[in-house]
Amino acid sequence: MSARIATRVYLLFTWVCIAASIQASGQTDRDANVIVTLKSLERLKFEALEHRDTASLEAILDATAMLVEHDGTLKNKADYLTDLRIHDLAPQQIIPQWTTVRVFGGTAIVVGIYDEKGIEKHRPYHRRCRFIDTWAFKKGTWVCIAATATSTLS
Amino acid sequence: MRCVCALLIFVCFSSWAGNAQSKETESKILALERLWGEAAQLRDIRALDSIFDDSMVYVHVDGRLMSKADVLSDTKSASAVEIVVESSVAHSYADVVIVTGLLHLRGMQSGKPYDQHGRYLDTWVLKDNHWVCVSSMTTPLRK
Numbered sequence: 001m002s003a004r005i006a007t008r009v010y011l012l013f014t015w016v017c018i019a020a021s022i023q024a025s026g027q028t029d030r031d032a033n034v035i036v037t038l039k040s041l042e043r044l045k046f047e048a049l050e051h052r053d054t055a056s057l058e059a060i061l062d063a064t065a066m067l068v069e070h071d072g073t074l075k076n077k078a079d080y081l082t083d084l085r086i087h088d089l090a091p092q093q094i095i096p097q098w099t100t101v102r103v104f105g106g107t108a109i110v111v112g113i114y115d116e117k118g119i120e121k122h123r124p125y126h127r128r129c130r131f132i133d134t135w136a137f138k139k140g141t142w143v144c145i146a147a148t149a150t151s152t153l154s
Numbered sequence: 155m156r157c158v159c160a161l162l163i164f165v166c167f168s169s170w171a172g173n174a175q176s177k178e179t180e181s182k183i184l185a186l187e188r189l190w191g192e193a194a195q196l197r198d199i200r201a202l203d204s205i206f207d208d209s210m211v212y213v214h215v216d217g218r219l220m221s222k223a224d225v226l227s228d229t230k231s232a233s234a235v236e237i238v239v240e241s242s243v244a245h246s247y248a249d250v251v252i253v254t255g256l257l258h259l260r261g262m263q264s265g266k267p268y269d270q271h272g273r274y275l276d277t278w279v280l281k282d283n284h285w286v287c288v289s290s291m292t293t294p295l296r297k
Contacts, residue, residue: 062247064245064247066245066252066254066275068254068273068275068291068293069293070293071293071295071296072272072273072293072294072295072296073273074254074273102209102211102288104207104250104279104281104288105249105279106248106249106250107249107250107277107279107288109211109277109288109289111211111219111289130213130217130219130291132211132213132275132277132289132291134250134252134277134289136247136248136250138247145247145250145252146252146254146275146277148275148291148293149291149293150213150217150291150292150293150294152215152216152217152293152294153217154216154217154218
């Protein structure tokens with residue numbers, strides 16, 4: 001009798017372990033896919049910024065996105081895109097140097113450094129910035145809901 | 155006609171309930187932000203430990219990239235710091251809340267006084283029914 005109970009407990013325990021590992025591996029696979037997606041979206045974002053492609057940025061940024069520029073200026077999406085169109089700033093090259101992605105269900109953060117060169121007010125500039133972007137999965141797609149950067153690196 | 159009225163009432167109620175819940179979440183997060191400021195000044199490591207996610211990424215106003223462990227050990231060893239939050243706004247998106255604000259930091263580092271204004275952006279995530287901060291960056295304000 002006790003041997004039968006022990007067998008049942010053992011089978012139940014094995015089943016719980018298998019179910020947990022399947023769930024964990026499913027989660028890991030999903031997170032790995034999200035990481036790939038977000039890394040390509042980040043590349044797209046930097047290319048769009050480099051070419052001042054506001055149409056692509058329109059799709060990447062959520063309507064309520066909040067953006068903190070490297071000098072601490074806070075902008076909403078509309079201000080950010082308008083400034084990119086009319087501002088006397090021409091980024092020529094923006095290279096993300098490393099990025100790391102952390103996924104929390106339907107939210108993810110991307111942390112990294114980019115190197116930017118360009119012309120601002122007729123003068124060349126070069127800055128390295130650390131950034132954190134927050135992405136949310138909304139209506140079947142990942143959108144950037146917040147972005148912050150600092151040119152102070154230590 | 156009755157069905158249309160009932161549907162309209164349902165839609166209005168759902169929208170009102172959703173907004174009320176967002177406001178409640180935002181107030182909760184702003185309270186956690188205040189707690190964070192107080193805990194940092196009082197060097198209450200236990201409180202900070204419960205506020206920060208284990209995988210939190212923190213970028214200090216001086217540009218240092220820090221983990222949760224770094225922030226806690228820095229808070230333990232740092233000399234007195236005065237943190238004045240000058241403004242703070244929260245925006246909620248389902249299970250994530252973004253907080254932006256201005257802060258004024260005054261203290262001593264490596265024997266030298268510092269006085270810095272910065273804009274911060276924090277990301278909070280709901281994990282196991284508990285709000286935790288997963289990232290925080292403070293950008294120095296250029297005058």
